[in-house]
Amino acid sequence: MSIEINGQTIETDPQGYLVNLSDWSEDLAKALAEKDDLELTEEHWDIIKMIRKYYHEHGTAPAMRKLTKLAQKELGADKGNSKYLYGLFPYGPGKQAARYAGLPKPTGCV
Numbered sequence: 001m002s003i004e005i006n007g008q009t010i011e012t013d014p015q016g017y018l019v020n021l022s023d024w025s026e027d028l029a030k031a032l033a034e035k036d037d038l039e040l041t042e043e044h045w046d047i048i049k050m051i052r053k054y055y056h057e058h059g060t061a062p063a064m065r066k067l068t069k070l071a072q073k074e075l076g077a078d079k080g081n082s083k084y085l086y087g088l089f090p091y092g093p094g095k096q097a098a099r100y101a102g103l104p105k106p107t108g109c110v
Contacts, residue, residue, distance in 0.1 A: 005031055016099050024102025032100050036091065040100070043079075044088055048101045050074050061098040061106040 001012045005028050011019040016032060018024060029048060033040045040048075047067075054062050054070060062070055064082070072080020079085075085093035094106045 003028070003031060003035075015105065017105050018102050021102055021104070028102065029100040036096070041088075044097075044100070046075060046079075047071065047085070047088060047093070047097050051097055051103065052101045055101070055103050061101070061103040062094065063106045064092075064094040067094050067097070067106075 001014055001016070002009045003012060004010075005025065010023045010028060013019060016035070018028075030040055033044070038044075050070060051062055051067065054066075064085075068080055068082055068085065070080075071085065074080075082093070085097075089096040098104070098106050
């Protein structure tokens with residue numbers, strides 16, 4: 001599959017994850033979210049930036065349990081819970097946020 005962004009064709013796998021992680025951009029994240037009928041807010045970007053940083057430090061996208069703990073640590077208890085995260089990413093915070101962040105699909109408990 002592919003998606004057209006700013007005149008460039010970006011390759012994705014059938015689930016919408018990037019084939020080449022270096023193709024990621026904020027415009028791509030916005031386009032992927034639009035396909036899910038979702039407009040990215042500052043709260044979404046907080047999570048996207050947080051998991052991109054985590055990926056660069058650990059080489060993997062955080063699965064749901066780790067994402068919840070990471071959000072609690074980085075953003076506070078009011079945002080570090082599954083209810084808040086599912087409110088932002090209703091199709092599964094671990095998988096959906098990783099896709100928007102241009103990361104591979106998380107493994108384990110997502």
